Amino acid sequence: MNNQKNMMHTLPVEAYTSKKWFDLEQEHIFSKTWQFAGLIEDVENAGDYISVQAGLNNIFVVKGRDNRLRAFHNMCRHRGTQLLRAVGKGQKAITCPYHDWTYDLEGKLVSIPKKEEEFPDLCNKELHECGLNLHEASVDIFKGMLFVHPDKNAPNIMTFFGEVEPYLGPHIPEELIEYQKNKDEPFYAKEINANWKIVVENYIDQYHLAHLHEGTLNMYDHAKAEFGWAGPHYHFYEPLVPEYLADIKNASPFPLIDKMPENKMGAYVPWLFPNIGITESESAWNTFHAIPLAPDRTLVVIRSKTMNVSEWEYTKQYTKSMTSKVWKTIGNKGKYEGDASDPMASGDFMAEDVYACEQQQKSLSSPFFSVGAQAQKGEFAVSKFQSVVKEWIEKHRNDA
Amino acid sequence: MRNFYQLKILGIKKETEDSTSVAFDVPSELYETFNYKPGQYLTLKFSINGEEVRRSYSLCSSPVLEEPLRIGVKRVKDGLVSNHINDNLKAGDTVDVMPPDGRFFADVKKDSYKTYYLFSAGSGITPILSILKTVLLTEARSYVHMIYGNRSQDSIMFNTELNALQEHYSDRFILEHTLSRPKSNWSDLWKTSKEQSYRKGRVDTDAVKWFVNEYPPYAQNAQYYICGPGTMIENTKKALKSIDVPEDRIFIESFGGSASVDTTKAYENAKLTAHLNGETIQIAIPQGKTVLRTLIDAGKKPPYSCEGGVCSTCMCKLTSGKIHMNNNLALSDKEVEQGYILSCQSIPLTESIEIEYE
Incomplete structure (x- = not known):
């Protein structure tokens, strides 16, 4: 069989396995889009900074004393040395080591x-007029999240995200607080042995919810899911099942998000192009960042925010949730019987997704691999996403 | 050369005890000529007591609203023209008007996503109001953070219009009033906190810093527009620059003079006494040289590293005389108060200065 011609849907299989495609995406997708850089509280005070890898560019964001954020390419203009490390506080100036x-x-x-x-002939003007200032980048905020763009004249962020905004949840992430199991660590971080698009396709696949997660995500009513596309972004909403909704005030694992209207209690799970998902549920608000590391490796980092209420409120809610009858019949149950170390028996939907992604990636190099069929509604988003990737690369390749 | 056109006054409205706004009827054939950008002004020509006088007044109307061109005019004490307008003009009169002009304006575009900081005091509200209305109406996603200074509640121009805008655009328009001599009444006790919420004081350094801290920008493309009387503009600009707002994001209404640059002149051949490494050095500071360079050129070895006012290696204490630092990115306000200086950035301002490296 000729693997070159084998297609996933819109993209060839090699887009999920080859270094060539990985490099194409790094150059034309991840270096030409607004890239997730963190949460606004990561750069809280004047002089605080973070640096992030965004495709081929390392960009740092620093807050000025005027409370405005600035972004620059993290690269000394002398010999290119990276100036700043991951995070830091209180800088007045930036000195190359x-x-x-x-x-x-x-x-x-x-x-x-x-x-x-040493540089008598460099330039006889003021230093800042010598054409050796840091390369500027762009930074802006969307829904409590920081985004960077390598171009200092980036297209404005609301033009990029504006179309999908009406489909997002009523959550106000700025008012929530980060939930961390360990201090200064994200809620979840894991390297997954699969191409980043496999991870995205799993995230936006409605068809698998009732099957892979039959015992773990069954507190949501998948049959009533509403989903579609707005610009290059995917949006998704599904309500709670009646049983969970009826006892939501007790059953919810965390204090309920106060902005959720009672008549639209559920989960908003959009995917923002190219690689940041948000999971906005009745009791938590999470970012899901899929960072491509290699053609077959992706780092997933989840940060979680919950209601800004006292520890006591969390304790009370936890106790109520533990004793709610709801969890006796739904959630928490693995698809297979067995030891909890088996992802399919763990009762953890993340473990189930990771397992499914890695098992699919393993087959991509098989000469017998092909996609047999596509669910026209439940998997529509998968091929749509592939066409967005394809179009984005083609458009920006031609611009170059 | 721009010409004057005779425009008829549509109406005159008393805005406060000592200010009015004047609306003009622009005939359709002059629409193009009198098109304007929010923030620009009109120049009016009068003949008063046989003398030709011209004055410029900012437009407070918005070019994107279906409203006539309107200027705001506040009485100036003994002002020839402002009092003439306030006292004598009436609807139906014609006035010689030059088409709109001015470099103080906002470039308002439908798709822009910005945070506009508007600082105004007194009649400085006129061009600011035009920018405010135009931005809110045109840029559906931009934010406006405005602070408006006045003497008292009674001297707030366009108060009704501002309140209506605040109500209508409450999700993206913040308005803070600051009053230098607020009137208090017994009836204030019955007012809700919103009705009587104002800050006490002028639009000064403290107010500017407080305002920017209280209302940080959400859209990161922030711009700062300043218009007001006297020293308010320069003070506001200085306050903004002291918190590192870049010059190219600040826009000020200026009918003539340009912004001041650092033109501080050194005292020529000032005498320097420096205590360094146990040695007392006495030397003249040549024109254009810093304290540090003077010592280095004389073969001395003062501590230094960056020579850019950043690293503070060259820090020393000024024990007599006065200096000016061209740039200081290293010392805190407190250290400066204690007499510490960056010798690489210091030029003398007095006949003799004395410093000590510790």
Whole structure:
């Protein structure tokens, strides 16, 4: 069989296995879109910064004393050394560790050690007029999340996300607090042995919910799911099952999100192009960041936010939830019988998804692999996503 | 050369005790000529007591609303033209008007996503009101954060219009009033907190810093527009620059003078006494040289590293005389108060100065 011609739906199978496609995506997707960089509270005070890898670019975001964020390429203009490490606080200026070239928080070069002796011919103007200021990037906020774009004249973020905004949940993430099991660590981080698109396709596949997760996500009414596309983004909503809804005030594992209207209690699960999902449920608000590491490896980082109420409220809710009859019949039950270390017996829907993604990736290199059929409604999003990826690459390849 | 056109006054409205707004009837054939950007002004020509006088007044109307061109005019004490307009003009009169002009305007576009910080005081509200209305109406996603300073409740121009805008656009328009001499009445006791909410004081450094901290930008493409009387503009700009707002994001209404630059002149050949490594050095500071460079050129070895006002290696204490630092990214306000200076950035302002490296 000729693997080259074998198609997933819209994309060839090699898009999920080859270095060539990985590089194409890094260049034309992840280096030409608004990229998730964290939550707004990550850069809270003047001088605080974070740096993130966004496709081929490493970009840092720093907050000025005017409370405005600035973004720059994390690269000294002297010899390219990365200036800042992952996170930090209270900077007044940015000094390269290599030769102490120093920039102010506007990215302007303000000092070169021994300039007169070592660089007499560099430029006879002020240092910041020598064309050696940091390369500017863009940063903006969407729904409590920080996004960076490598282009200083990036298309504005609301033009990019505007179409999908009306389909998002009523949650106000800025008012919620981060839920961490361990301090300064995200709620969940795991390297998955699958291409990032396999992970996305799993996230946006409505058809699998009632099957892979028959015992874990059955508190949601999959038959009543509403989903579709807005621009390059996917949106999804499904209500709670009546049984859970009836006892929601007790059964909810965490205090209920106060912005949820009683008549639309459920889960909003959009996917924002290219690689950030949000899971907005009745009791939590999560970001789901899929970071491609290699053609067959993806890092998934989930950050979780819940209601900003006292520890006591959480304790009370936990006790009520534990004793609710709802959980005796739904949720928490693995598809297979067996030890909890088996993802399919764990009763953990994340473990089930990871398992399914990795099992699918394993088959992609088989000469016998092909996609047999596509569920016209429940898997429509899968091929739609592939066409968005394809179109984005084609468009930006031609622009270059 | 721009010409004057005779425009008929549509109406005159008293805005406060000492201000009015004047609306003009622009004939359809002059629509194009009198098109304007929010923030621009009209120049009016009068002949008063046989003398030709011209004055410019900012438009407070918005070019995107179906409303006539309107300017706001506040009485200036002994002002020839402002009092003439307030006292004598009436609907139906014609006035010589030059088409709109001015470099102070907002570039408002439907798809823009910005945070506009508007700082105004007194009659400085006129161009700011035009920008405010135009942004809110045109840019459906942008935010406006506005602080407006006045003497008292009674001197707030366009108060009704501002309240209506605040009500209508409450999700993305923040308005704070600051009053230097607020009137208090017994009846205030019955007012809701919203009705009487204002800050006390002027639009000064404290107010500006408080405002920017209280209302940080959500849309990160922030711009800062300032218009007001006297020193309010320069003070607001200084306050913004002191918290690192980039110059190219600040827009000020200025009918003539340009913004001041750092033109501080050093005292020529000032005498420097420096205590360094147990040695006392006495030397003249040549024009254009910093304290640090003077010492280095004389073969001395003062501590230094970046020479950019950043690292603070060259820090020393000024024990007599005065200096000016061109740039200070290293010392805190407290250290400066204690007399510490960055010798690489210091130029002398007095005949002699004395410093000590610790």
